[in-house]
Amino acid sequence: MNKYLSFFRLRFAMGMQYRMAAFAGVITQFVWGAMEILIYTAFYDANAAAFPMTFQATATYIWLQQAFLAFFMAWFMEEEIFDSIISGNIAYELCRPIRIYNMWFARSVANRLSRAILRCFPILLIAAFLSKPYGMSAPSSAVNFILFLVTMILGLLVTVSFCMLVYVLTFFTVSPQGLRIVFVSMVEFFAGAVIPLPFFPDKIREVLELLPFAAMQNVPLRIYSDDLSGIAIVKPVALQITWLIVLTGVGYNLCRYAEKRVRLQGG
């Protein structure tokens, strides 16, 4: 366990170095969030009754989404890992007394965490001070906030374990491009990154909520904004845990299988 923890620490410290990039990222994310809010304002003006969430909840959802983008965006994968598989450098890793899956998992979590920590606070701070329905609301209760944190971590882990599948499958396909494009587009759309899941027609939403994609940003963001509350929280959280176990289980075993029969690239 210790060695993976040090991989985590290493990556985390490295990620925290890029402060200028983070500053530019914050500005971008802030503009993005503001534009989203303006769009939803226009739709709200068009027909407030058709809004599936309260406007305040939607705004909170959007700001949280922008602040914690690094947690959930599927396309934020490590080129280094792909490169090591393509170039054959993975051979060095295979010699070490570590589980590749665990190491990559620890690295990915650290990467996303450091990126999010650098970026989330300025966005959250500004969003909190924006005038009422457009800004971010405070958590409604302490329990709500704790639930948010727990589901947020679960969501991060589900996202990482999903990306891990792409890494592992690259052992078999060699070129990651195709897989990556399809997987990333799927995640973006079904996870509620393009439009939040409540905005989908009910029939489609009910199916989408069962998929692993809904276990990513959908749950924590909707819990925080009180769109999910009370007994309705149980099912999505249970699904999050189930999907986390399934995805890591499949990924880990696939990785073990790949390690045994993998043919290295490069010379």
Place this chain on the structure above:
Amino acid sequence: MKNMMRKSFKLYSHYVSINVRGMMQYKSSFVLTMIGQFLVSFNVFLGIYFMFQRFPSVKGYSYSEVLLCFSIMLMEFSLAECYARGFDAFAGMVRRGEFDRVMVRPRNEILQVLGSKFELTRIGRMLQAVVMFVYGIMNSDIHWTGSKIITIVFMLLGGTALFTGIFLIYAALCFFTLDGLEFMNVFTDGAREYGKYPVGIYGKRMLQFCTFIVPYALVQYYPLLYLLDRRTSMIYVFIPLLAFLFLIPCYALWRFGVRHYKSSGS
């Protein structure tokens, strides 16, 4: 002068043919990238589709009208990205010191940078835009006249010029920062993403910004009003061409950057 132009054009077509032939060596990669381009904007389209399942119209624009707006914006963007992609990759060129080589050649720098990359994969996005465009036209009840067709041609021209200008700024800033600036994405990818709705729906201040600072509204909002018969004055037909004026400050910044260029790389 005429001779020079012809030579430049010949050189550029040569650049393009090298780029395309090079890309065709990796056919599967080409196809996959194209599909990727398609899927990314397809997501945006689905987002619009599902929003309009719930809301019949937004600020007086119907589904097909929004599609028309989005598809034209997407075409403008893909066209510009297709041939001006060299500016996007320019940060790398400066950092590696490759711009030195460009400067010692007896040809215009912009021409060479443009020629350094020609992204045919943007056809994927273009294809999607064309499909939406056709769908939008068939489902909106626009009375087509000659002047409206000219408006669309002008929109495409003006829009491509506008995005080229933004790419040019992006590249010019690399002279000073040596690195691509992430926040410039707001003006390129952001405009593509949020240009899906007519600028007018974002409110008055946004409209002013998009008219006078970075003139997206000139190639999107105002001519769209003419297409949809909300405005009838002929001025609206020619408004998109004003976007060409935007190229002047962009070019000035570029010249300024070139003069300030200090070699880097090894």
